[in-house]
Amino acid sequence: VDYHASATLLRRQGHRITPQRLLILDVVASALSHRTAEEIHTEVVKRQPFIDIATVYRTLQWLRDVGLVTTMVGNDGKQRYEYRPAGEAHHHLVCRDCGHELQIPDDDLAPLRSAMRHHYGFQVDDAHIALMGHCGDCLSARTPSAS
Amino acid sequence: VDYHASATLLRRQGHRITPQRLLILDVVASALSHRTAEEIHTEVVKRQPFIDIATVYRTLQWLRDVGLVTTMVGNDGKQRYEYRPAGEAHHHLVCRDCGHELQIPDDDLAPLRSAMRHHYGFQVDDAHIALMGHCGDCLSARTPSAS
DNA sequence: TTAGTTGCAAAACGTTTGCCCGAGG
DNA sequence: CCTCGGGCAAACGTTTTGCAACTAA
Numbered sequence: 001v002d003y004h005a006s007a008t009l010l011r012r013q014g015h016r017i018t019p020q021r022l023l024i025l026d027v028v029a030s031a032l033s034h035r036t037a038e039e040i041h042t043e044v045v046k047r048q049p050f051i052d053i054a055t056v057y058r059t060l061q062w063l064r065d066v067g068l069v070t071t072m073v074g075n076d077g078k079q080r081y082e083y084r085p086a087g088e089a090h091h092h093l094v095c096r097d098c099g100h101e102l103q104i105p106d107d108d109l110a111p112l113r114s115a116m117r118h119h120y121g122f123q124v125d126d127a128h129i130a131l132m133g134h135c136g137d138c139l140s141a142r143t144p145s146a147s
Numbered sequence: 148v149d150y151h152a153s154a155t156l157l158r159r160q161g162h163r164i165t166p167q168r169l170l171i172l173d174v175v176a177s178a179l180s181h182r183t184a185e186e187i188h189t190e191v192v193k194r195q196p197f198i199d200i201a202t203v204y205r206t207l208q209w210l211r212d213v214g215l216v217t218t219m220v221g222n223d224g225k226q227r228y229e230y231r232p233a234g235e236a237h238h239h240l241v242c243r244d245c246g247h248e249l250q251i252p253d254d255d256l257a258p259l260r261s262a263m264r265h266h267y268g269f270q271v272d273d274a275h276i277a278l279m280g281h282c283g284d285c286l287s288a289r290t291p292s293a294s
Numbered sequence: 295t296t297a298g299t300t301g302c303a304a305a306a307c308g309t310t311t312g313c314c315c316g317a318g319g
Numbered sequence: 320c321c322t323c324g325g326g327c328a329a330a331c332g333t334t335t336t337g338c339a340a341c342t343a344a
Contacts, residue, residue, distance in 0.1 A: 011318095011319090014319090016317090016318055016319070016322090016323060016324065017318080017319095018317080018318070018323095018324065018325080020324080020325070021324085036308090037308080037309080038308080050325095050326075051325085051326085052325075052326050052327070053308095053309090054309085054310075054311085054325085054326075054327080054328095055324080055325060055326075057308095057309065057310070058310090058324080058325085059324095062324095072222075073220055073221075073222050073223075073224050074220075075219075075220055076220075077220045077224045077225075077226065077308085077333090077334095078224075078308070079224065079308085079309085093263060093267060093269045093271070095269075096272070102267055102269060104263075104266075104267065108259070108262060108263070108266070109259065111258060111259070111262075112255070112256065112258070112259045115255060115258075116240060116251075116255070116278070116280075119251075119255065120240060120249055120251065120282075120283070121282065121283025121286070122240045122242075122249060122278075122280055122281070122282050122283060123280045123281045123282075123286055124240070124278045124279070124280040125243070125278070125279045125280045125281075127279070129278065129279075131263070131269075131271050131272070131276065132271070132272045132274070132276075133263075133269055133270045133271040133272045134269070134270045134272075135267075135268065135269050135270075136267070136268025136269060139268070139270055158343095158344085161344095162298095163297090163298060163299065163342085163343055163344075164343080164344095165298095165299065165300080165342080165343070167299080167300070168299090183333095184333080184334080185332095185333080197300095197301080198300090198301090199300075199301050199302070200333095200334090201300085201301075201302080201303095201334085201335080201336085202299085202300060202301075204333095204334060204335075205299080205300085205335090206299095224308085224309095224333085225332095225333075226333090226334085
């Protein structure tokens with residue numbers, strides 16, 4: 001993933017680009033879906049064993065502040081981080097069985113958003129939403145008699 | 148709220164109905180929206196000062212197990228509990244500004260659910276979903292120039 | 295009576311913070 | 320240089336757990 005340009009830009013803006021920050025950014029950017037701080041730290045330590053998890057937390061907050069990652073709380077209560085340099089709204093379908101995440105475009109939620117706006121005057125966030133459920137593979141693998 | 152019948156049924160099923168459990172159930176059932184364990188404990192202690200928060204946690208888990216309350220994690224990472232004896236699917240619009248919760252029927256999410264089913268073969272859970280955003284009151288109170 | 299529940303305290307867990315050294319610019 | 324970020328350890332807030340006393344049934 002191309003985060004090199006972002007790093008250069010950040011350095012020009014006065015941010016310090018350290019090996020730790022680059023490594024953590026690389027791990028987050030290479031991940032395919034949301035990751036917890038601990039998962040990221042585990043991956044980071046494989047390459048640089050002395051990086052502390054506190055550094056991971058601080059760097060993830062920094063990455064969120066500068067707009068390179070977004071955060072969300074999983075249904076396990078843990079904070080999860082995802083690389084998202086541009087601000088395109090997108091959402092997730094998370095399978096409760098296999099844990100697989102499907103990314104869906106904001107267009108799929110647009111009708112719901114406008115319905116909520118009209119029915120209740122409520123403006124649903126653009127920020128990404130995770131819908132829990134079961135993916136097609138797990139559904140077909142399931143016995144019809146089971147709930 | 149009528150949870151007396153539920154309590155009677157539970158007792159008949161071999162569950163022990165203690166004063167603590169009845170009080171905690173009453174507090175949860177009287178709440179108008181999702182509450183954290185600590186909020187529930189605060190309310191409980193007003194009536195019975197010696198009830199420990201550990202009892203609140205254990206009772207809330209028990210209430211979830213027997214199907215009288217549902218749980219969800221707020222975007223603050225805290226677990227939140229809501230009295231819901233029947234299984235009617237319903238969802239929430241949570242305002243990020245004032246914290247107000249609007250209950251919406253499952254019908255509002257039905258189109259989205261069927262769209263996800265057809266587009267991605269994904270079965271979105273019936274379990275209630277919280278959509279974050281801003282309610283009409285807070286929107287109109289907001290300066291147009293603000294984000 | 296007796297299995298299950300409570301209160302208390304301590305542990306567990308994810309996350310944050312204070313400190314001082316070290317490295318980036 | 321001089322400021323900011325890093326490692327370490329300790330603090331933090333929420334939730335869980337071990338245990339002895341107790342109580343609902």
